[in-house]
Every structure is written in structure tokens, then in C-alpha cells.
Amino acid sequence: MSSVDILVPNLPESVADATVAVWHKKVGDTVEQDDILLEIETDKIMLEVPAPNTGTLESILEQEGSIVISGQLLARLHIIDQIVSKKDIKQTIQNQKSSVTSTASQEHIITQDNEEERHKILTPSIRKLVAEHNLQPKNIKSSGTKGRLTRQDIETHIRSTKKQHYTDQKNYIDIDHHQIKNINNDRKETRILMSRLRKRISERLLAVTNTTAMLTTFNEVNMQPITILRKKYGELFEERYGIKLGLMSFYVKAVLEGLKNFPAINASIDGEEIVYYNYFDVSIAVSTIRGLVTPVLRNIDTLSIPDIEKNIKNLAEKGKNGKLTIEELNGGNFTITNGGIFGSLMSTPIINPPQSAILGMHAIKDRPMALDGQIMILPMMYLALSYDHRLIDGKDSVSFLVYIKELLEDPMRLFLEI
Template sequence: MTTEIKVPVLPESVADATVATWHVQVGDSVTRDQILVDIETDKVVLEVPATSDGVITEITQQEGATVLGDQVIAILSAGEASEGKATADAKTEDSKADEKPAESASKSAPADILVPVLPESVADATIATWHVAEGDSVSRDQVLVEIETDKVVLEVPATADGVMGKIIHAEGDTVLGQQKIGEMSAGSSSAAEGPAAAPEEAISADELASPSVRRLMTEKGLSASDVKGSGKGGRITKEDVQAAVNKPAAAPKAAEPTPTAQASSALGERTQKRVPMTRLRKTIATRLLEAKNSTAMLTTFNEVNMKPIMDLRAQYKDLFEKTHDTRLGFMSFYVKAVTEALKRFPGVNASIDGDDIVYHNFFDISIAVSTPRGLVTPVLRDADQLGMAGIENGIRDLAIKGRDGKLAMADMQGGNFTITNGGVFGSLLSTPILNLPQAAILGMHKIQDRPMAVDGKVEILPMMYLALSYDHRLIDGKESVGFLVTIKELLEDPTRLLLDV
């Protein structure tokens, strides 16, 4: 029985994908759920697993080929693993003199390390970090390399125990989905340790470290002789470099002539550092410029008295945390107010698609999250159906994923409206830029005590500026101001959120 291996269904915004890396070859026996191939789009890398045990009988699309969603790229003959093995045994018996070398070659046959399949809207990706070096022993499911797209970072794990072979694409290289970026010899690492021991003794100092580690040593002003390698064959890891930097004795050694040190001495104390822009940062820059140049963006402002919400939080925060096992923050109030305002002003919950206006009847709110790699906007799904605790837990989970680099493409796609809170960093006022293809974005800011006129008297109140940036092609001034005033009224009188008035 034959099974067609197809490209996964691509998101609607992704036109095509690229075969990045085949992890198997024609004739290989595979097991159910084994990763066969990585498909790369312009956003993520998609892994295609085997649906059953069998043998790969045909690969129709090689690495680098452009493919479409649901396109057949290989044929799997299910249940023929034993036949393949019998054939291999027969070939081995033909030459008993070469039996042991053949077995050794079979055990150490290199397995391709492929870029995962990328979403349809992702054209390519960048090698971010290799966690292993050539010759390192690796275990099954150990992360070998991180692949960075314009939205997420994808981890490529080892499919079996073995030894890391050749690294074809170094850190910083641009690669495509399913593209081969390295090789790994599957099986026991003991066979590689014996023959490889002699060459490792002759490895030069530079070869003891991967490109990323050498770059890190250059940045820290260290040479290979300054760092004691803890990896196989004395190979230097990033942890070894960091340990050498933290040593008290590392300072004198760092003074040895290196390109960085020479440049620093030439400039005196006025040093500078040049690093390549990350994939995510380049994408952020491109999208922000696109939003600025392709929309009629306008920003309207208002201010809100936060005292009612602050009093409500002070009164119920302990009970809320005890009941729901999560803290009561401001964001749940913001999301609730935005969701209610979107219901009243459906034009703000719409987007432009060509010459059409698309009105969304659901409320997926993008939450701007600052991560070590840059600003991302994961989506809180169906916010109108969540309670305060559900919103707080959802935002917390997205923030943790963003911090740890675990956000998936599903977390990033969609979103009808964005909330960004620059107030956590001390921003008093800003004009946020649209998150395309959305039509509006709400900026929250620092809560600050200010003197305000209340019923003819001056009172000191905790005030916060609101900023709504919107696409004037779709949203008129009256609608935008009404939307922002609605949010102001809901935040200044939280009871409205409960009574839906």
C-alpha cells in the first residue's frame, strides 16, 4: 500500500513554500511519526511526519524546490520495511569480505539535517544559533540548531542518537524551507570516537570552536588559548567562553592582540560594536515602514482617570488571586473595554483587503510583547468569551512564551486589533504604528498623578493618556473619537463592563 507524502495545508496568506531538508532518502525505512522533510515558508518551518511505518520509494521534489499546499512530494510504501531490510541483507551477503565495513557505513550513514517547513507567507529563514559543533555526540530530541524567521524561532532537534557531522550552513546564513543545513551520523557515537580521535588531536585552535563561538570570543577579546574547551575533543562551547570571561584572570588575557582589541586601541575609549540585524528585527523594520507608507495613519488622543480601576483592584486583588490563582492586572480591564468598544464600532474591527472591507465577527486581540529578540504581537483569541481571569492567564502565557522564544506561528497569526502598553517602560505619550492588516491600534501609557479640575475643584488624580492610531481610509474621525471615548468611559466606570451599558 502506497501513501502520498504531501505538503501541509498552507495558511491563506502564504502562496507557496520551499522544500528545505529531506531527512530521509529513497529506500530508507521509516517509522510512524518520524520527521521526513521540512517545508519552509516565509514565516515558519513545517515538519512533515510519516503517517505509518514503511519505506520511501520515491522523492518527487528535491531540496530547494518550490511547492504548493497539498502537493505530492514523495511516495511512502507502507509496511515494506522488512522487505527493504531483506534486500539490504542480500546485498551484504554478496560480499562477505566487506561485511564489517558495510555495517559500519550503515550505522554511521549521514542523516540530513533540514530546515523545517516554513509557513506559506515566509519566504526564507536565517540560521540563528548552532548548539553543537562538528564531531559532537548528540542524543535524540537534543536541539541542534535554532532557525529564525521573521516571526518565530524554530528549534531543530536530533531525530536519533549519533554524532554531528558536517555543518553546511553557518550561523547567519539565509536558508529555505526543507533545505539541507547539516549532516548527522545516526547510531552509537563510539564508532566515531575511535577513528576520529587522531584527527581531533591535529585540529587547529580556530577549528575547536564553531563560527558563533569564534565570533563570541572575538567580541569578548579572547583567543582560543584563553578558553578551556569542555566539549568533545576539547571543543569550545559558548558556556566555556562565558566561564572564561567571568574568571578574574580573564582580564589580562583579553588584552592579547585580536581584531577587536586592535580596533579598540586605535579608537581609545571611544569603541563601537557592529552586529548583524536579526531576522526578526529586519522584519519589524520592514513592516513598520510598510504601515507608515501604505496607510493614511492618524492618531487621536484622550485621557482617562484610573482611580476607579485602581480602587477596584486594591479592594479585590487578594480575593481575586486566591480564587483564580492569578493576579488582577490592568490589561484585563483594557482588553475588556476594547472588546466592548469593538462591538459598538465594527468598522474599527475591520480590515482592508484590496478593494474590499472585511468586517470580523470575532474578537482576536493582539497584545504587544517585548522579547529579547524584539517586539512581537501574539494573539489572544476570542477575548469576548473570556473572563477577567482567563484574559490575565492568556496574556501571561503569551508573555512567557515570548520571553522563552517558544511562540508558535499559531500564536502570531490573525488578530483584529492591537493593544500596546508602553506605560510599563515609563512612556507618557506616544503615537503607535499600525499592525497591518489591522485598521487600528490602542496605545496605553504611564499612570501619573496630575492636578485635574473636578466639579470646580482641583484634585490630584492618577491619569493616563490613551492614543488611538487608525487607518483614515477605513475609519472616520467621528468613529475613531467615539471608539476612544467609549474606552475612556468604560475604564472610568468599570461597572459599565459588568452591566454592558
């Protein structure tokens, strides 16, 4: 018998430290290899720390809330030579089943056993989430392999019950409208710790306002041509590629052409130098339960419309499930954010440093627009480009936005690259 050290995983160079968010095991617990012992929160993502061996958790050296760095000792795991595995338990259950002769009783036991097995295959993080929201796993529709529940399944279930849920580094807290009303009437306050991600977002937003000369320019787009195109080819596109023809692929393609024609937009300031990028990596703003993240769609000049749609969907799902990696969040030369999915009609997006510009898309609404000398009701969307005036002149910013508008109003140019 021996012990093995549980260490903080190697953190990327851009991440100085992390916080011990939650322990899923306590001292004395028996764990199997690959069971999740704890989760560590950085200012970008959550990292799961699995058990390297089967054994017993001997000691915990860093409690929840502790600040840790790469390679730091977190706990010790006592390795046991022989231990009853889940496989052995499962075999024992099967043997017990075979000894039951009554059909009615056997069906009852099998049904109960299935529910027990369903509970056992929940990962520790999912089991904790289910317990904290006081949910019944059997009532939640699962989409994972072999009937496993995923974080997205739980989030979907919670949204369907019209609960608003929030998260910090230790707890999920449910506050419905009735509770909020009571809090207001009783003149009470509810305080929760800011997550590392929320702190980082706050720091970055404040830094942008203090260190950049940010301006925003606006324009409007007639979205009818794209609407007609999607309606005409949407079904065929989905049959061919297995994914819906969305709007983001048009935005990304338009931005690509804009960055090619206006190099100052695809650049950043580094000290006293201007860095011009010869590649095209675009950050896509994704709203998650922990806050807004901006995973990067790389080399968009090499991607087709179907590729863009698939990659964006993949990044969005990983963001909502907390599965984005540091590599997927690092970098990006330009950001696209779509507040329209929440109903925003107009906004001034904030630059994502060290980038120099961000394009904001908004809700598409039927509004009166002048077309060929006539007033018509058309699906209109406002565009907003926020930019760092230290690097980007007003002429370039306005010209860039007008170019994006023209491409979206005549999407055939996107395919012809003109």
C-alpha cells in the first residue's frame, strides 16, 4: 500500500493561478480511477481533477476557496491493493436478479436497479448539480451516451421550469420571482462571491475604458436578401450538411472580406508597435451560465459556410457545458457579438482586448426603410462597430461598417468574394 499526490494541473502561461472551487470527495471516501475529485476554477474555464488511481482519499491539503498554482499539492490518495470495484458491485446485483423467481417482483427489482444504475453513472459534478437544484434524475431527459445526463440536459430542464439560476465559485443559487419579491419586502440582501470569470470580465472591461480611445459607429442593414436565401435553401442545406443555415456564417464571411480590405481593423497595439495580422481568427461571443466567453474560430479564410456553422455550434455547446479549453479561448483578432438573440435592438459593444474592434449584431425587426425611392416594411438590423480610435481612423471604421452592410444586403458577393 502507498500514497499518490494529487497536484494542480499545469496551467497555461496566461493563467497565473486558480481557485479550488468544489471538492466532490471528502477524506476517507473510496474513489475509483478517473473519478472526479475536485474542480478548479481559473479566470477562463473550470478544470476537473480526476483520481489517477483507485484508492481512499487520505487527506485534503487545500480547501474550497484556496488560491493555488500549477503543480501545487492538493491532496493525497491512499492506494489500496484490493478494492471492490463498481464492476464487482454490478455483477453482484446481476446475481441477485437471477435468484428472483417471481416475475412481478423481478420486474420491480429490475426497474429499481435501472434507476440505481442511472444514478451511479452520473459524474460527480452532475450528481452535485442535481442535488443542489433538488432535481430527480429520472425526470430529466438525457442526451448523453448510454443514457448519461449532461450538464446541458440539466440546464435545459431548469430553463423549462422557468427558474433563473446563477453560479459562483462554490454554489449554485436558485432565486425565483417569488423569492426576489420576498427579499425586497423584507429589505434583506443576498451576497455571493464573484466568480473568477466574473472578476476577470470586470477587470478587462474597466481596463478597456481606461486604456483605449473607444468609439462606436452605427449603420442599418436590410436583411431581406439573406432571409429569402435562408428560406429558399435552408431545408436543402440542412439535408446536405446536417446543420441549419444560420445567420452567423454570413456575418463571419462578411467580416472576413472586411478584414482583408481594411488591415487596420485586423491589427492591435503592442506598446509602441502596431501588430498587423496576416491570418484571420475571429472570436465569437457566447453566453454561458458563468458569464460571457469568447471562443475563437481560427483561420476563417479556409472555412466554408457549412464548416463555419458546424464550428460555431460546437464552440457554443462546449461553452454552455463548460468544456471549452484554454486553447479555444486564447487569441482572436476581431470579435463578433450578437445581442440580437436576447432581443437587443441597439448597443455599444465593448472591445475585447488586445483586439482593436468588435462588431455588434442586433435583433432583426420589421421596420420602415427606404428602398429604390419607396418606403417599405423590411426586416432591418442595426450594426454597431466599436473601435480603438488610437489605431483605427474614423474613415476606416465607417468604411468597414458600410462594406459589411453592403455584403449582407447582397450576399451573393460573399460567395464571389467581390
